[in-house]
Amino acid sequence: MTMASGSPVATEGSQARTLESSGGPVRVSGTIFVHPDINGTVRERIPTIIIDEHEAMARLVAGRIATLMRERAAAGRSIVLGLATGSTPIGVYRELIRLHREEGLSFSHVISFNLDEYYPMSPDSIHSYHRFMWENLFSHVDIDPGNVHIPDGALERSAIDDACGRYEAAILAAGGVDFQLLGIGKTGHIGFNEPGSGEHSRTRIVHLDSVTRRDAAADFFGEENVPREAITMGIATILQAREIAILATGEHKSGVVRRSVEGEIDRAVAATFLQRHPNTTFYVDDAAAADLTRVATPWLIDEVRWDDALAVRAVTWLAGRCQKAILKLTQHDYDEHSMSSLVARHGSPGAVNGLVFNVLGAKIRGKSKLPRGMKTLCFSPHPDDDVISMGGILRKFVENENEMTVAYMTSGNIAVFDHDVRRYMDFLVRLDQERIGEGTAVRTLADTVHQFLEAKHAGQVDIAEVQDIKRVIRESEAVSGIEVMGLTREHARFLNLPFYQTGKVRKDPIGPADVAIVAELLRELQPEIIFVAGDLSDPHGTHRMCKEAIDRAVLEVYSGPDAPTAPQVWLYRGAWQEWPVTEATVLVPLSQEELTLKIQAIFKHQSQKDSAPFPGQDAREFWQRVEQRNKATSAQLDQLGLAEYFAMEAYVIA
Incomplete structure (x- = not known):
């Protein structure tokens, strides 16, 4: 499989390379497009570029x-863009807006067709x-509104089939x-082509998969508010595009990316x-x-070029x-799994085993080695991430008399x-009546x-009074949580960064005001260690x-x-994933009593208990996830033959 003429990359190779982008060179890694393994089997069936910085x-x-x-404009022709929604493409739209404002990129000759829309909507x-689309792109550029096409989610049901046919005809006419x-x-859907969609499907109304609806629950403030249907371009319509770019970010997409790139067509x-698109x-x-x-x-x-880090990953696997x-592990084990070269590098299986x-x-x-x-500063994105993700080490740092x-x-x-x-308003009214x-x-x-x-209707932005009450609820829970760990309210800072204050699930971009607040805190406290999610x-x-x-604040303060x-940066996880033992720099063992204390701190966040508004795809409560992940990390070390512990947290020192 090769890239068509004019595509951003047309070469193969496993080393990192530089590609040109709208903002200058971009460093990417591992841009091999077709990966035959040692047996000649093709692994990657779709060209894949790995580039970690989202802005890049x-x-x-x-x-x-x-x-x-620009090429089409120079030729006096219109260009037809198929556009997607969601959090992933927003960065692309922001960059296109910048190009329009700063470099004169004109959208006057652009015709756009969006992939999908919820129904009814x-x-x-x-x-x-x-x-x-209008808030994130169209209202910021010079596109002709008559050239914008988005499926209509407000149609009568009886009119949908005809409208879908006209949508297809409009694409052809353009x-x-x-x-x-x-x-x-997460199901591998493109547009809203859910599992079971056929290769020859066209624009139509579809029923949404339960996983898709659960994934959208955060935007709708509850799965019960997510529409059960949507109008979407079909797979055949998508495959007729001359060029396709598909974006994926985050650990939660890794499994479906591999399935899409390396798996059989299904x-x-x-x-x-x-995989069938050229x-x-x-x-x-x-x-x-x-x-x-x-x-x-x-x-x-x-x-591969073996080093100690790769050897640790490989032997653990x-x-x-x-x-x-x-x-x-024996020589036979290494031979059977294409790793004999690692043994050869070290001389014997025992030498490799001992190293790892x-x-x-x-x-x-x-605790004695921590x-x-x-001076230690823990940054917690939400008012419970500290105890959920690093409650064990937080307690140990307090016991070690660190300035927290x-x-x-x-x-x-x-x-x-x-x-x-x-409930809280009822409490205030009763207290006011009886005591004040x-x-x-x-x-x-x-x-x-x-x-x-x-x-109020589902998804409506709260008024300021309600937003303030909800903020205070979470702040009081955060203080209760760290008190379990031996800290007091004087050890808590509530930054209330501006980017979050939209009242909506979708937030503003990080701006100078957000960075300034963080930078001011760094200058004030002068921490020697910072914990970052x-x-x-x-x-x-x-x-x-x-x-x-x-x-951005660290770069500003310490350059x-x-x-x-600059302080030492410890990265923690835990709410959604845990660091693999091969990636972790530090593994912190927890006793049964310490894990119980951590869970008790999580319990203090009552507004998030029993049924959190944003649980993601994992229906378990946060304390249940934490208990399972911390125990699983220690169980893996036990299986590998290392010391056995009750539970364990993992950290990466950046």
Whole structure:
């Protein structure tokens, strides 16, 4: 499989390389498009580019679109763009807007067709893709509104089939789609072509898969509010585009990316049909690429250049595959799994086994081996990520007399149910009546809140009073959580970063004001260690955005010849995934009592207990996930033949 003329990449090779984008060169890694393994089997059946920085990915894709737009404009021709919605393509749209404003990229000759729309859905609804596209692209550029085509989710059902036929006819009349932008769902859907969609399907109304509806629940403030149907372009329509770019980011997409790129074509995974398209490119970040064979087990594809880090990954994988402890692996095990070259490099299986065993063992740090008496700042994206993800080490740091501060970066107020607001308002009114004397202020606030909540519809942005109550609920829970760990409210900082204060699930981009707040805190506290959420699979993207704000603030504060010494950065996970033992720098064992204490701290976040508003695809409560993941990490070390512990947290020191 090769790239068509004019595509962004037309070469093969396994080394990192530089590609040109709208904003200049972009460094990418592993841009091999076709991966035959040592047996000659083709692994990657869709060209795949791994590029970890999301802004760089956006520039690369937007640059390709801009190039096509300029080429068609120079030839006096229109260009037809197929466009997607969702969080993944927003960066592309922002870059196209920048190119329009700063470099004069004109959309006057662009004709656009959107992939899909929920049904039923009013075009002015906060959830509609019609509104999404105008807010995130069309209203910022010079496109002719008459050239914008989006499926109509407000039609009478009896009119849908005819409208879908007209949509297909309009695409043909425009000359067909020149460039189609896609995202990918966890089921592998493209557009809303759910499992079971046929290769010859066209624009139509479809029933949404339960996984898709659960994934959209955060946007709709509950799965029960997600429409059960949608109008979508069909697979055949998508495959007729001349060029296709499909984007995927985050650990939660890694499995479906591998299935789409390396698996057999299957109606159960619509994206696999893209293997039949002659000019499709997958753009993925490191997290979404993690399960690709060339990333996860490159020694199965070709010769590799062994170093200690790769040896640790490979031997750990081999031990799991053979269900043996590391020190019991034999020459036969290595030979059978294409790893004899690793043994040859070290001289014997025992030498390799010993190396990896010692490397993993050295990562284990009990309380006596953890920092003591250091200024430590824990950044928590939401008001519960600290105790969920690092409750064990937080307690150990307190016991080691480190100077601790926990900075809660956002209010987390959209993740509080309305019924909690009613409950707290009832408490205030009762307290006011019985102990204070029924003041006007409390009664007025209660009336305002109750009137709004009675008339509120799903997904509506809360009024300021309700947002403030939800924020205070979460702040009080956060203080209760760290008190379990031996800290007090004086150790908590509530940053309430501006990017989060939209009242909606979708947030603003990280801006200078967000960075300034974080930078000011760094300058004030002068921490020697900072903990940062490295878990990038949260369903609303807040963890990723908070990390961006921290990274930019660290660069601002600690750059330059007179800058102070930068703190050591510890990355934690836990709410959605855990660091693999091979990637972790530090493994912190927890006793049964310490894990119980951690769970008790999580319980203090009552608004998130029993049924969290944003659970993602995992229906379990956060404490249940934590218990399973921490125990699973220690169980893996036990299986590998290392010391046995009750539970364990994992960290990466950046």
